[in-house]
Amino acid sequence: MRSEPKNRISPKAVVVWRISASLISFMMLIIFIAASIFIWKFNWPKWIIFILAAVWLLYTICSIFFFPKIRLKVWRYEVHEQELDLQHGLFSVKRVLVPMVRVQHVDTTQGPLLRKYHLATVTISTAATVHEIPALEMEEADQLRDYISKLVREAKEDV
C-alpha cells in the first residue's frame, strides 16, 4: 500500500468526540437505570444488573478515554487532483479512494458542538456513498470544500 495520506484533522476533535461520547454515555446510563428498576421490580435475576453495569462502565471508559485518541491518530486525508485519499478507523483501518469524477457535491456542516470549537466537517457525496472528513478548522474546511469543488469541476473521465 502507498504511504499514509499527509494531512491530519484538528486535535480538537478529541475534545468534541469526548463530549459527545459523554452525552451518549449519559443517555445509556438513564436507560440502564430504567432497566435496573424494571429488573428489580419484576424479580428477575440480579446478576443481569451487574453485567449491564459492567458493560456500561467498560463502554464509557473506552468511548471517552481511548477511542477518540485512536481515531485521531488514524485519521488522515489528502486531496489529489484526480482523487481523494482518506484513512480512518478504530478497530480496523480503512483506506478510501474517491475519484473526483465520481463526486457529486461537497458540503461543510457544523453542529453546535463543532461550532463552539470553531470546527467543521467536510462531507463528500458520490452517487452511491457519503464520505466525511470530521473536525477540521473552519477556515481549512471552507478552503478544502472550495478546492475539492474546483477539482471536481475540472476532472475528466480517464477511461
Next chain:
Amino acid sequence: MFEPKRLHPVAMLVKMVKSIKEIIAALIVLVVSNFGHFRFLLIVGIAIGAIFIIISSILHWLKFTYRLEENEFRVEQGVFLKKNRYVPFERIQSINISAGIIQRLFGVVNLKIETAGGMGEAEIELSAISKEEADRIQRIIKEQKNQIQEESAVPTDLQEEKLLYKINLKELLITAATSGGLGVALSIVAFLSQFDEIIPYEKIFEQLEWITHASLTVIVFACLLGLLLAWVLSFIGVLLKYGDFTIREESDQIIISRGILEKKQFTIPIDRIQAIKISENLLRQPLGYAAVHIETAGGRDEKDIETVLFPLIRKSQLKEKIESILDVTIQQQLNPIPKRALYRLWLQDFLLGLIVIVPLCLFLKPWGYLSLLLIPISFILGYGQYKDSGWLINGNELTLSCRFINKTTVVLEKKRIQSLKIKQSYFQRRRKLVSVEANFISGSLGNDVTVDNLDQNDGAKIYHWFSRREKNVL
C-alpha cells in the same frame, strides 16, 4: 391519426377499482367499527360513495381523449377543470406497455408514456386501449421521431427489435423450485425459534404426562406441512412472476418483460448499467445454475433499479449469454484468497456459532445440545466462504466474488465504481490480510460488494488499479 379518440370502455372499470383502492382502508375501518344503530347511515354513505365513484368514472372516460397530431401526443381530460397535455414526440423517452389483471381479463393494455426529466408531471397514461391501438401509437411515434431526427441531420439506422432470450418451461420450473432457498431456510429457523417458545424446557418436565409421542408427531408433521406450504406458495409466486420472461434488444437498450398475471416491462439503456451481479444460492449452486441481476442508474427523476437479467442460467452458458448482450468479459477463474484466510474464516464462523450455541446449551438442556450441529456446519460454511472468495482485474473491469451464505459475483467497470475502500483490522494486519469494498449505484439496499481476507499485496494491486494518480508512486 388526428381524430380524438377515447379509451376502451374498460378504462371506466380500471378507474373505479383505482378509486376504491384509494378509499379501501377508510372503508374497512368504517365497516369493522360497525356503528350499531348508525348502520343505516353507513349503508347510505357507502351507496352515495359508490354512485359518486361510478358517475365520476363514466365522466372521466367520456371526457378523456387523446390524439396524435403535429408531432405531438395530445391528451385532453377533465370534467369541470379542463386539462390539456401536449407532449412533443422528440421529448418522449420511453413507451411502456403493461397489463394488470383487469386489462388482461378484457384483452386490453395499459400504455405509459414517459418523458425525460420534466419535473415528474409530464407523463401520460392510457389505462385501457386495445393491443392493436397500442402498437399503432408506438409505431407512429417511432416513425415520426425518426423523421424528426433525420431532419435534424442525425441519421440513425433503424434497428429492428431482436429477441435475445426467452425462458423455456424447464428453466421456469427449476427457477421456481430453487428460488425459495433462503425463504425455506428462514422459515425453518423461524419455526424452530417458535418451537423453543412453545416448549420451554422446565414446563416439559413438569407436564411430561401430556407430552405423548402422538403430540410430538403432530408437531413435527405440522412443521413439515408448514414448510411444504411455504415452498408451494413461493413456487407459484415465482411461476407467475417469471413466466413469459423475455429479453429483447433494440438499438441501445434492452427490453425485459415478464409476468403471467401482471405483465411488467423494463426498458434499460445499456450505457446506464452499473454492475452485473451473479448470484448462486445454496440450492442452485450444486445444480450448476445461477441468477443474474443488473443494476441500472436512473436518470434525473427516475429511480435506480435492480432488474433480473436471467432468472436462471446454466453456469456453463453464463459467459456466452451475458457477453452476447452486454459489453463485458465474464471471468471463469478468479484469483483465490490465500490459505491462511481459511483459518480466520473458520475461527470467525466458529465464534459466531458459539454465540448461538452457548446460551442454547446452558439454558435449554437436552434440546439445546442439538445446536452443537452448528459447529460442523460453521466449518463447512467457512470452507465455502474461502473457496468462493476471489478477485480479478481485467483491463477496466474488476470482478469480485464472495459468499456469506449465498455466493455472489459482481462485475464492475472502473468508471462505475463510486469509491473503493481497503479495510484492515488488527487481526487481519497480523496475518497480512485486507478486505476490499467497492461501492456502486444500486437500486436495492446493498450498494457495495465486499471481499474479505485478500492477501495484502493483492489489496494493494486493486487499490493502485483504481487510483488515478501517477502510477510510479508504488
